[in-house]
Amino acid sequence: MKFYLGVDVGGSKTHALVADMDSGRLSLGVGPGGNPESAGFSGMLESMRIAINDAKAQLPQEESICLGAGFGVAGFDWESDRAPISEGIEKLELGCPFRLENDSLLPLWTASTVGEGIAASAGTGNNVRGRWHDGRSGRITGNSLRNGEFGGASELVFLAIQQLSYAWTLRWLPGSASSRLEDIFLALTGAADLADLLEGIIRDRYQLSPSVAPLILQAAQDGDEMALKVVQRNADELAFSVLAVARQMEIDEQPFDLVLSGSLLQHSPFYQNVFLQSVQALLPNARGILLDVPPVVGALMMALANDRESSKKVSEQLLEVRKMMAKNGWKIGE
Template sequence: MAHDSIGYLGIDAGGSKTLVMIADRHGHLLGVGRAGPGNWESVGLDGALACYEQGVAEALRSAGMPRSRLAAAGYALAGVDWPSDERRLDGVVERLGIPGPRIIVNDTLAALRAGSRDGTGIVVICGTGSTVAGRSPDGSSFRTFGLGPLWGDHGGAGGLVVAALRALALHHYGRLPATGLAPRLLGALGAADVLELAERISREEIAQPGGELAHLVIAAAADGDAVACAIVREAGAELGANAAAVARRLGLHTSACEVVLAGGVLTAGCAPLLAAFAEALHQVAPQARPLVLASPPALGSVLLALDAAGLPADAAVRQRLAGEIRAWLA
């Protein structure tokens, strides 16, 4: 069905898939499109352009709308990690020929736009790795590097598993008490004991475990295992300290800023981790309000398009659009 509405385009391009959405200013989803991986660092600039174009073309067909009816665009793009990337990707999206103003951000800030009322505040994403970003009311933004523990970003799923394996080794050496992590990890990895596990990993008979086993650490902590609780509390404290640092950097630490929590580690409901996070955060930003991201992250790109057009969404528009995106994704 053809639409006479003006459309606002959002592209949410990640490392595994790309979602393209067109909505009107009232929060009605008009058209949707899908494409493959959109991170230019993996597929190259030409590959990223082809991916974006595929999704845009499908969304326009879905909406029954010509490109000329689009009025603005919001791009939430994986791979926009440094200032040079913003310039690089701006040249790529220019070639899409989308009329009107545009906003290009890293997908982390798009999650902040999806989760906070007005796109300001702090977002903490903790999945395989972790990163923290923020935006102040004056438009200033800042984020951590997201390059792992070596560069100060602790707390990711992979880090939880590394800490758990270290705990097993230290128990074997006699430095730590027994832990319920042992039967969980040994069972998942098919080893009889820690000695066998260490040997088989060192000989590459078993792949080095990664973040896919983090749920075992979280489950052990939920059961009250002291060693697992210490691991997740340390992760939560590191994440909270980084969130506090970003809040201070942006001058948000004295306000009741929203702190959006996203990613599997933070949304798993791990009470010791979340308590340690809040404690570290509130030492610096006592009024900050953590909240779990409840809206689809893809919502952020469309809200950015409305922002670019000078039409920031009110609560009703946000709720309607989030519901329609959620229904489409189901």
């Protein structure tokens, strides 16, 4: 069996997608999270092995030859990470050339055969990265609040708590402080009132996780003033990150694909629309594209980038991925 391999290593799970070039079949394997920042390099390697073996087990059991591989790895944040992560990949003994990128770039390869444009991710956190066919690239730090980068669920919750703090201290004008967010957070934590809520958050008696984000979005969609302000600020900041990356790549005045991924953008049409409106105000030539296949598909396309004939063959196969997803119960973002 001759095959190409794509691997998406995340913090909570790892996906491997194998394209059997003899039978034309695609198989998806799943493993545990392998971000080296949390799992270590040994954990990263083990998660890759599990996912790859799971994918290959679904195909004919015969001698196999890997023709090329693509890896998107969460935690590959700086160039200094390339050597140790590459050394881990080499221990897989695939015997083929491979490409390595940060996992946030994988969505680009699902929208373009050369993987160019900008990818904006808003899930638990946020990230924006881009690349162009001539080698130009751009990025943000991907370090969230610490570096003033907003857009994901954790940042949305942070901004909501901040606005409630402003309301309690009367930083908001009298008469504008009332918000459904206060009721939502009091109900979730069991706090007696807003003062108790803020004290409890500051002293770690109460925790509000990123899972609260959909409730904030719903309040905003229903017209709550404070929630709308929070959602708009989060979306605006993510749009400014896209602008920054476009400027780095010198494509801010020309058309480019902007691929949207992450649970907040993929599962909330409301937030998606707010974000795209913010982007259009800054970058009218950006073309928003919602990721509609698992990111690991991008890793496979990355592996195929140097083989035009095979890339064309698998690109045609990937037109059927949506049907396969439905048949096998695959879900976006899993």
